Amino acid sequence: MTSDAEFSLQVTAVASPASGVRQVRLERHDRTVLPEWEPGAHIDVMLPNGVVRQYSLCGDPQDPSVYEIAVLRAPQSRGGSEYVHTRLRVGDVIPVRGPRNNFAFxxxxxxLFIAGGIGITPILAMIRRAEREGIDWTLVYGGRSRDTMAFADELERYGDGVQLVPEDEFGLVNLPGLLGTPLPDTEVYCCGPTGLLDAVQALCKPWPAGSLHLERFSGTVTDGPNDAFTVVAERSGVACSVVPGQSIVEALADAGIIVPTSCGEGLCGTCETKVLDGVPDHRDLLLGDDEREAGTSMMICVSRAKGERLVLDL
Incomplete structure (x- = not known):
């Protein structure tokens, strides 16, 4: 279930499930029901310092009045995690948007769940769903050290289904041993740092199509030509040039057409736009191979055109 609704929530509790991680509980002031969500969903959090960040929901979808997020304090924070860790307090009211789900379970x-560091957050809700539905599952969870691995104590109650791999005790997760042989009737869900995701993606190439599901927390936009092209907003009757170094979103804004965006890195899906004509040069980290091949939609915060003209449903 996906929503672009925007509403305000109050911080009702904060906790520290691991070193460098802050868990935040969000509710309406009157404790009324929130928009439904499914495991893998995230919300856009609009912080008072003007920063908008996407955080996975790590609570229980069966509790309709509460959203929970867990935020890692990034060493080189651009203002999001630093604010959550040092300035966000119980009682604060913040706008949020969503939830949206690009990592549906x-x-x-x-x-087979594979988590690295704070990548455990969306997977936590998936595990609860798998338990309720009687789905056979295994979690392999890596982190720098045991004290930095959020929710480790909660996860250990699942017994042999959970393998915790603190790097300072056991080294890195043995991904070739884990993924070297495709497992029948098994889907892989992986979230964590870019290096982990890239390695898992490479090892899963021999697996059946559709077996692998990834969630990325940071974007590395694919390099490619940076030529100028024309974008046409069909419904608005506006055409404008997208110059080198300029995004489609920026060019449209200069022409008076404002498209909602959030991450600016091709990760969250906020700016996904239908393509009516032309061939997109996909540079997001969200669309699957089949979606890229179809070329019927694109993330216009980062993607460009392979030709001289794109017509969009705007």
Whole structure:
């Protein structure tokens, strides 16, 4: 279930489930029901310092009045995690948007969860769903050290289904041993740092199509030509040039067409736009291979055109 609704929530509790991680509980002031969400969903959090960040929901979808997020304090924070850790307090009211889900959990027989660091947050809700639905599952969870691994104590109650791999005790997760042989009827759900995701993606190439599901927290936009092209907003009757170094979103804004955006890195899906004509040069980290091949939609915060003209449903 996906929503672009915007509303305000109050911080009702904060906790520290691991060193360098802050867990935040959000509710309406009157404790009324919030928009429904499914495991893998995230919300846009609009912080008072003007920064907008996407955080995965790590609570329980069966509790309709509460959202919970867990935020890692980044060493080189651009203002999001630093604010959450040092300035956000119980009682503060902040606008949020969503929830949206680009990492939906759909396993039916068996799930292999692979988490790195704060990447455990969306997977935590998936595990709860798998338990309720009787889906066979295994979690392999790596982190720098045991004290930095959020929710480790909660996860250990699942017993042998959980393998914790603190790097300072056991080294890195043995991904070739884990993924070297495709497992029948198994879907892989992985979230964590870019290096982990890239390695898992490479190892899962021999697996059946559709087996791998990834969630990225940071973007590395694919390099490519930076030529100028024309973008046409069909419904608005506006055409404008997108010059080198300028995004489609920026060019449209200069022409008076404002498209909602959030991450600016092709990660969150806020700016996904239908393509009516032309061939997109996809540079996001969200669309799957089939979606890229179809070329019917694109993330206009980072993607460009392969030709001289794109027509968009705007």
């Amino acid at each position: 759909a396993a039916r027989r068996r799930a």
